[in-house]
Amino acid sequence: MIKIIFKWVSILLLTILIFGGALASHEWYANKPFFFRSYLDRTMIKVAFDSPETLTSLGFLESIGIKGHNAELDDSSQKKSDELFHLMKHVKLGIENYSEEELNDSENLSREIALYLLNFGINSEQFRYHNYPVNQLFGIQNDYPSFMDAQHQVNVVEDAENYISRLSKVKLKFEQSLEGLKIREEKGIIPPLFVIERVLDEMTRFVEQPIEENILYSSLKTKIDDSDEISSKQQSAILAKVATQMQESVHPAYQILIEYFTNLKRKASTDDGFWRLPLGEQAYAASLKFFTTTDYTPEQIHQMGLTEVARIQSEILAILASQGYSTEQGFTQSIEILKAQEAFYYPDTDAGRAQILADYQTILDEISIGLDPAFRIQPKAGMEVRRIPKFKEKTAPGAYYQQPSIDGSRPGLFFANLYDIKATPKYSMRTLAYHEGIPGHHFQIAIGMELEGMPLFRRMSPFTAYTEGWALYAEYLAWELGFENDPFDNIGRLQAELFRAVRLVVDTGLHHKRWTREQSIQYMLANTGMALSDVTSEIERYIVMPGQATSYKVGMMKILSLREKAKAALGKQFTLRDFHDVVLKNGAVPLHILERLVDQYIERLQKITKK
Structure with a gap:
């Protein structure tokens, strides 16, 4: 948890408005610059140049011929970690020097989000080694x-x-x-x-x-x-x-x-759960709060998961029955029958794996030209599909996304795990591509990075419930828009959502209810129909990243509930384009702030109607 806080609070403190032009001497040295963004800018600039790996990742200095940082590595010492905690406290005091009354709406939103991150980082110092x-x-x-x-x-x-x-x-x-x-x-x-x-x-x-x-x-x-x-x-x-x-x-x-x-x-x-560590239960509660940006208790999340698992399994069984499959034997056996059909898999060869990557790219190319009805704003950065490097694919997740560089020299990358060919049935590929790529992570992250006039930390904020909630929502949206008409592709989508619902159960099971690793593996196997290799790596992921896995479903459910709220309030005035503008044009935010932004959007349109 604290590693992620460090990474993103460092960006918060490192890089706002590196591209903002020359700063006047007063703005650079004063305790309280005239402009709020100047205070944020200079702090991030100073620390950014102390993080050569961040500079390489951002990828903007190379375009102007500056490359010396690429010969260096970050300082990973405990002294440097101590300095970051001290810096968080110092920057918080600086931000609090600016009252809400003297800032405009956009600046106040930046102030609120910055303080949210800083306060969480400072309060989590007691768990820095958890x-x-x-x-x-x-x-x-x-x-x-x-x-x-x-x-x-x-x-x-x-x-x-x-x-x-x-x-x-x-x-x-x-x-x-x-x-x-x-x-x-x-x-x-x-x-x-x-x-x-x-x-x-x-x-x-x-x-x-x-x-x-x-x-x-x-x-x-x-x-x-x-x-x-x-x-x-x-x-x-x-x-x-x-x-x-x-x-x-x-x-x-x-x-x-x-x-x-x-x-x-x-x-x-x-023993695997956080409960076994000193202050482990408190550390887990803090982790849940960070990743979900809610005050949900572990028990609330556990029960939410159980309810969603039952609902989604019922929908999958209904589709299987409509396609002529017997479902009397229950969910697990029904999915095993589906999985056993060789027609759903690629050859377990280099050529088969190459075809998977090519087909992923085709899926993304197809949807990327069909989203105008739902999106007014779309990313400029391109996206490529690559295989997860062989040296780490055995224990890596099924897929992950890597953001593009700010200067556009490096596209967004969708990495697919091809270690176990049986873990990539054809009916799951569309959903995975939509989640990691378009209109999922690539849309949200690349759009956020490209937003004009917004502090850079808001383009890259670490709110997992928002970012992963959006990616899971994107799977649902792609199905709604007609990109998964095949009933088996829809089963793939529902299995992906079921997977995230099961995560609510097993994450809290491991770290709150004291489930064992083996008990958690058996629950996930019985309730998802996933390959054993994937289930094992997933459970082991939740053990070393407590709370993170709960953010996906919590975020998706919140986005969908806000969309329904807007639909109910606006009626014919509601459009997907408008709603997605509100969600995407403010960068990643905590869920309570997202709800406020949607409420403000509803209020604006209702006022227009009254006029």
């Missing part, structure tokens, strides 16, 4: 190679030299990360045994594979092969340096964590 920063899904051991592969662009020799420089500095970064792991160990916050076993297996395989096959080597080789600016002689020299750094810096860095986790295994247990 996480597992190295786990089977994310952590420096796979974030680092993924970052180098997906975000470090290489077009000329200087870019490659910067890449090599980053390889040479990874050992220090791993040592800094170890500081925090040892503090957690002292506090009794130790990952479950399976987490340690997973990361040890991942890191051991990473260092044992031939250097030429390692993603840090092969990725750079592909990039320089694709460059017209790097000669064959230069390529050979670059790759020789990479091989040296792999041996002298990268492998020793991984050995540091391999040794640590090997020794930590003897302290680990097979």
Whole structure:
């Protein structure tokens, strides 16, 4: 939880209006600048240039020829974490110097959202170590190679030299990360045994594979092969340096964590929920609040999930019956019969996997040209489909989305997991593409990044209930708009929604009701019809990311309820285009703020009618 807070509060404090023009001396140095945005801008600019990885990810300095940051890595030390908490408190005081009366509506909304994030970050300091920063899904051991592969662009020799420089500095970064792991160990916050076993297996395989096959080597080789600016002689020299750094810096860095986790295994247990940690129940409640932006209790969320699971399963069985399937044996067996049909799967070959990626792209291309009736605003950034890198796909989720760069040089990316071919039935593909791509994450995130005149933190705010709620709503919307006319595609959509409803049950089951990992796996298997490999990785995800999985369904239900509220209030005045403008043009926001924005939209149109 705190890692996500750090990431996004850093952006909040780092990057607002980097593109806003020269700031006057007063605006840069005064305790209270004349303009509210100036205060936010200068703080974010100062810290942004202390985060080279953020600068690379944002990708705007390269377009003006500044690349030095691409040779550096972020400071991952505990001292830097302490500085961020201190900075949050300082910035909060600065923001509070501006009263609501002296700001316009847009500025007040920015002020409210900024304070919401800052207050949560400050109040969560007591839980800053309640996480597992190295786990089977994310952590420096796979974030680092993924970052180098997906975000470090290489077009000329200087870019490659910067890449090599980053390889040479990874050992220090791993040592800094170890500081925090040892503090957690002292506090009794130790990952479950399976987490340690997973990361040890991942890191051991990473260092044992031939250097030429390692993603840090092969990725750079592909990039320089694709460059017209790097000669064959230069390529050979670059790759020789990479091989040296792999041996002298990268492998020793991984050995540091391999040794640590090997020794930590003897302290680990097979209990999995947050309830087992010191202050674990309070930390879980805080996590639920952060991810859902609501005050729902774990018990409320659990019961909400049970109700939704029953409703959605009933709808799926009705469709199966209409297609001639027997449903007397109950939900689980009915889904197993459906899953067993080979016609729904691609060949378990390289060619079959390539066809999956091509078909995903076709699905996205098709819907992208048919959304004008529902959307007035659409993203300018393009989107591509890629396979999740093989080195981490075994424990990765079914898919994920990576935002485009701000300058447009890198498109939005939809990463699909092709490890288990049986986890990608054809009838599930449309829904997954709509969720991760269009009109889901790509629409919402890319549009948010492209909004004019809005502070950058509001273009990229970390409100998971909004962002994931929108993506799940997008699945429903695509079906409403006629892009899933095949009844089996609709089953795929309902299965995806069922999956998110089950998450409400198992997340709270694990961390509140003290379910075991095995108990949670069995519940999800029995109630979703998903492949065992997917269920296992999902349950293990909820264990290391408590609360996050509940945000999807909570957010979707809120967006749908607000849409129905607007329809009921406005009647014929209601249009999807208007509603989606309200939801998308303000960036990601907490759900209570989204409700207020919708209420204001309803009030505006009602006033027009009265005139």
